Amino acid sequence: MTQLTVTIRGHLLPDDTTQAAELLFRLGWSAKVDPEATERRLRGATWFALAVVDRRVVGFVRALSDGIAVTYIAELGVAPEVRRRGIGSLLLSAAVAEFRETVVHADASLRTLPVVARAGIVPRSLDIVECASRQRQ
Numbered sequence: 001m002t003q004l005t006v007t008i009r010g011h012l013l014p015d016d017t018t019q020a021a022e023l024l025f026r027l028g029w030s031a032k033v034d035p036e037a038t039e040r041r042l043r044g045a046t047w048f049a050l051a052v053v054d055r056r057v058v059g060f061v062r063a064l065s066d067g068i069a070v071t072y073i074a075e076l077g078v079a080p081e082v083r084r085r086g087i088g089s090l091l092l093s094a095a096v097a098e099f100r101e102t103v104v105h106a107d108a109s110l111r112t113l114p115v116v117a118r119a120g121i122v123p124r125s126l127d128i129v130e131c132a133s134r135q136r137q
């Protein structure tokens with residue numbers, strides 16, 4: 001496996017939103033490649049970071065926070081071809097560091113629990129069921 005040089009950055013360069021839009025579409029989190037909506041999605045978060053390899057956006061994390069008590073990791077995604085190289089953990093650790101004064105919450109599946117736990121976000125209760133409103137069509 002070749003070594004990748006990963007940069008984590010919190011600002012957008014001109015082509016970033018198109019690339020991030022393609023990534024969102026590939027992850028199945030957007031019905032179409034929509035750079036404008038993607039820019040709103042990123043800038044609308046309290047904080048975001050992109051993972052970049054060779055000027056290519058390969059991952060991102062978005063956090064919503066009041067900056068005082070609570071932070072929620074709204075999305076964490078890494079392109080399938082560069083997974084299992086520590087990029088997800090790097091992004092999540094950057095978010096936890098950014099909001100270290102708050103409690104950082106994230107949803108995790110049993111599969112992604114180790115990634116989340118590595119960044120210091122650990123299960124508080126196994127009794128909690130994730131609840132959310134249905135997305136409007």
Ligand SMILES: CC(C)(COP(=O)(O)OP(=O)(O)OC[C@H]1O[C@@H](n2cnc3c(N)ncnc32)[C@H](O)[C@@H]1OP(=O)(O)O)[C@@H](O)C(=O)NCCC(=O)NCCS
Binds near residue numbers: 089107
């Ligand atoms: C979940 C997700 C973000 C993880 O991204 P990632 O970049 O693969 O994450 P990491 O590389 O940090 O960790 C993944 C695994 O690779 C392993 N790993 C990390 N660096 C490694 C390396 N250099 N060599 C081999 N394995 C490595 C980690 O130990 C981890 O293994 P584990 O799951 O058995 O503990 C990614 O799989 C994804 O986008 N999934 C779809 C979206 C999703 O589920 N998001 C919600 C996350 S809460």
